[in-house]
Amino acid sequence: MSRETDEEREKRYHKLFDEIDVKKTGKICSNDFIDTFKKRNHPLQNSEIAIIEIFHAFDSNNENYIDYKRFKEYLIQAEEQILHGFNTLDLDNDGRLCKDDIRHYLKNYLNIEPSDAEINKFFNSLDYRKDGIITYDEFRDFLLFMPRLHGSRIRTAYQFFNDKLEFTNSEGDVTVLDDFLKGFGFFLAGGLSGVISRTATAPFDRVKVFLIARTDLTSTFLHSKLEIENNIELLKHQKITEPNKIKSPIIKAAKTLYRQGGIKAFYVGNGLNVLKVFPESAMKFGSFEIAKRFLCTVEGVDDPTHLSKISTYLSGGFGGVVSQFAVYPIDTLKYRVQCAQLDSNLRGTQLLIKTAKEMYSDHGIKIFYRGLLAGVTGIFPYAALDLGTFSTIKKWYFQKESKRTGIPEDDIKLPNHIVLSMGAVSGTFGASMVYPINLLRTRLQAQGTFAHPHRYNGFFDCARKTIMREGYSGLYKGLTPNLLKVAPSVSISYLCYENLKSLFHLE
Known part of the structure; x- marks a missing residue:
């Protein structure tokens, strides 16, 4: 292992910088960087795209030049990662790597089955002293200017030297296309x-909307005296003689929905839900990833x-705000459809079209955006808490497992049951914190319908009237079925997302 002092390391950094800063301006542009690497005895000296990848890793602010400060910051961060990787490879902790160490790491950490010829080729590339062993200095110097593709410099180097990773097209079209496809x-x-x-949790969402829209349950099938009298034979057949003994509002709502529409009643609006949720979820996760990469440039980090x-x-x-803007009109239409009379002769697409026409005829396009401010106000903290908490827990898990097993964080696998648990925690936490805003937004969207005939003059008027009629507990009506929906919904969503990212090779 290198016993380099801080002073020696600083001199080495300055020497490297001066070698690349051929014009001695204190700033290295991309052309200087490319020219220097082509003249140096570097493994990727003939691959301009690879050199540009390395330059962009240094140029974290996208200013198309590298000063010494950023040069040093990158080297410090890179060497920390390289040292961690060396310690993981060095099975017997003797400060030297042999071919068996390389083979073990490729097989057990990178899931690569190398042949003897591939191991020899890769090992000899690192062993530039040609003494049969690889010291930390050799390992560090070799990987220091190696692109960290797919989270691993070792993987990049191995694939490149065994012709499994090709950098071609000096115009960079391949890189641009890859970034586009990844996005x-x-x-x-x-x-x-x-x-x-x-789709898996649609019934929970249906019960939640049912409870939110109704300020009480006296209008439901179980409590309406008129409907009980008119349907006495049905009630006898169902053996319901004392409906008021049912105290749970969730059970009341579920039974009411079932008696009025059967199993299909729990999926009213789900077709619209699917139409809405694909762009919503796509925009949420996609915008989240884009925002993270943008803030990486702001903070000067490469990952x-x-x-x-x-x-x-x-x-x-x-990500939440972008998704909310994208699908808000569909969201409003969905709530209006779900709040229509269940015993109506109209179903499915006919009900959807009729509701949309009536909305537009009565209030124009603006009705589709009713409650938008409340929606955006609520979705930002919810999405921030949900996505942020999941990412934070995920990062903590990787760090904990890396320390426990000695495996680099980039090579830690996230078990599906852990993803489900993380999703349940983050989703429940986020939904509970912003539920009152979500409730008020839904009532603004559903106002004037069969299920929710009340009308409001805005968000604060809705909040005031809700508290007057139902007390502060009314702001949390439907929270339980919402959480019963959120926990599995968010868990399933993250489970699918993490596995699809792996399937699509996005990380």
Whole structure:
């Protein structure tokens, strides 16, 4: 292991910088960087795209130049990662690597089955002293200017030297296309995961909306005296003689929905839900990933996993706001459909079209955005707490497992049951914190319907009247079924998203 002092390391950094800063301006531009690497005996000297990748890693602020401060910051961070990797490879802790160490790491940490020829080629590339062993200095110097693709410099180097990673096209078209496809992949993974989770938990959402829309349950099938008299034969057949003994509002709501529409009643509006949730979830996760990468440039880090907590939470809030704007009109229409009379002759698409026409005819396009301010106000903290908390817990888990097992954080696998638990915690926490805002927004969207005939003059008027009629507890009506929906919904969503990211090779 290197016993380099701080002074020696500083001199080495200055020497490296001076070698690249051929014009002695104190700032290294991309052309200087490329020219220097082409002249140096570097493994990637003939691969301009690879050199540009390295330059961008240094140029964290995207200013197209590197000063000594950023140069040093990158080297310090890179060497910390390289030292961690060396210690993981060095099985017997003797400060030297042999071929068996390399083979063990590739097989057990990177899931690569190397052949003897591949091991020899890769090992000989690192062993530039040609003495049969690799010291830390050799390991560090070799990987220091190696792109960290897919989270691992070792993987990049191994694939490159064994012709499994090709850098071609000096114009960079391949890199641009790869970035585009990766960005699209985040949106696609997010959209698919949202559709799956929302469909699986649709009945919980239906009960939640049912409870939110009604200020009491006297209008439900179980409590309406007129309907009991008109349906006495049905009640006898169902053996319900004392409906008032049912005290749980969730059970009342569920039984009412079932008697008025059967199993299908729990999926009223789900077709619209799916139509809404794909772009909503796609925009949420996709915007979240974009925001994280943008804030990486602001903070000067080269990986979203190194972002500060505040930036991670802000990225989550941004993703939520973008998704809310994108699908808000569909959201409003869905609530209006769910609050229509269940015994209506209209069903499905006919009910959807009729509701949309009536909304537009009565109030124009603005009715589709009723409660938007409340929605955005509520979605930012919710998405920030949900996505931010999940990412924070995930990062903590990787750090804990890395310390426990000695495996680099980038190589830790996230078990599905852990993803489900993390999703349940983050989703429940976020939903509980902002539920009153969500309730008021829903009532603003549903006002004037069969289920919720009350009308309001805005968000604060809705809050005041809700508290007057139902007390402060009314702000949390429907919270239990909402949480019963949120926990599995968010868990399933994250489970699908994490696995789809792995399937699409997005991280």
